[in-house]
Amino acid sequence: MTQPQGAHLVGSVNYDDAEKTMRTAAATLGGRLRRIPDGEVGKRFHWIMFQPDVIGQAEGIERVGDQPIPFPAGIDARPLRIAEGVDAAGIELPPLGYADAALASYAIFTRLRGEGAIAAGTRFQVSLPTPVGVVSSFFAGGDRAAIEPVYTAVMLRELDAILAAIPHEDLAIQWDVASEMGIIEAAPAFGRIMDVWWEGDPFPGLVERLAALVDAVPAEVEAGIHLCYGDVAEKHFFEPVDSANLVRFGNAVVAASARDLTWLHLPVPIERDDEAYYAPLAGLEYDGELYVGLVHREDGVEGAERRIAVAQKFVPRFGVATECGIGRAPAGTTEGILQTHAAVAAAW
Structure with a gap:
């Protein structure tokens, strides 16, 4: 078995602060990483769960339910709705928090790079959720279609603020794509989304939306996609039969995008070391950086190498x-997960 080349950190890392995340990742993985995220620390620890507290501040947006739904980090997990009689097009959403977080972490990144803790040429990675992910998670019914263009516009303003403040040669943008896979798979939790959001097959619309997000990233900035089936207590919201829909969606977005995609990440469930799961990878029409998400905390190097051997038969x-991401991995396991990456992958 030839060692895979390179490692990729999806985004979230279970440390309390960005400096520890970046310093530890660089020290452990060194030349295997072409880009380093900040670990999605603070309110971003639970991915998009802080967004209702942000969006809910806007005039014309209401929380569903009279009592807050407590969530870790002081988050109120109640969903959202458009107030009665309000035209969604006129709603002014506040800044979403992603640009502010990116700029604060980039200052740490440049300091660490200046100290030599991060190698020259390494890029700063910013992971952003797709609007479909946020809208489908916190709005219901016809409100989804109404608020989607409003939220999309604000997310693109967040992206523009990041692009304006961080030198493009230092920057990498990743779009986190989870709800889309649930919709494509017709997973039980996502069935009604299709009924009220789109007429007919949702696949073309999902491709168009994601390709537009990729194309919103300038060519001199790296752009990547993380395809995902979620992470709730280290479990997927849906276990795919195989990688066929990942390959189908990835191929379609690559073909629809006007710019080159720098990297593509595809997940692998821990129990899948059978050829049937990986066989569709032979049909992947993409020649950029491919990262296969086959490293798992529970079985470490042995499990990763077993899955690598099967994957290499097809790609x-x-x-x-x-x-x-590994942000919700049990405390004290992060170093071991990073070390597994280092053990099974060669440097670039």
């Missing part, structure tokens, strides 16, 4: 990653 060249 000879790839780097390694976990299936999702």
Whole structure:
């Protein structure tokens, strides 16, 4: 078995602060990483769960339910709705928090790079959720279609603020794509989304939306996609039969995008070391950086190497990653997960 080349950190890392995340990742993985995220620390620890507290501040947006639904980090998990009689097009959403977080973490990144803790040429990675992910998670019914263009416009303003403040040669943008996979798979939790959001097959619309997000990233900035089936207590919201829909969606977005995609990440469930799961990878029409998310905390190097051996039968060249972020991994396990990446992947 030839070692895969390179490693990719999906985004979230279970440390309390960005400096520890970046310093530890650089020290452990070194030349295997082409880009380093800040670990999605603070309110971003639970991915998009802080967004209702942000969006809910806007005039014309209401929380559903009279009592807050307590969530870790002081988050209120109640969903959202458009107030009665309000035209969604006139709603002014506040800044979403992603640009502010990116700029604060980039200052740490540049300091660490200046100290030599991060190698020259390494890029700063910013992971952003797709509007479909946020809108489908916190709005219901016809409100989804109404608020989607409003939220999309604000997310693109967040992206523009990041692009304006961080030198493009230092920057990498990743779009986190989870709800889309649930819709494509017709997973039970996502069935009604299709009924009220789109007429007919949702696949073309999902491709169009994601390709537009990729194309919103200038060519001199790296752009990547993380395809995902969620991470709730280290479990997917849906276990795919195989990688066929990941390959189908990835191929379609690559074909629809006007710019080159820098990297593509595909997840692998821990129990899948059978050829049937990986066989569709032979049909992947993409020659950029591919990262296969086959590193798992529970079985470490042995499990990763077992899955690598099967994956290489169908796609000879790839780097390694976990299936999702490791922000919710048990405390004290982060170092071991990073070390597994280092053990099974060669440097660039």
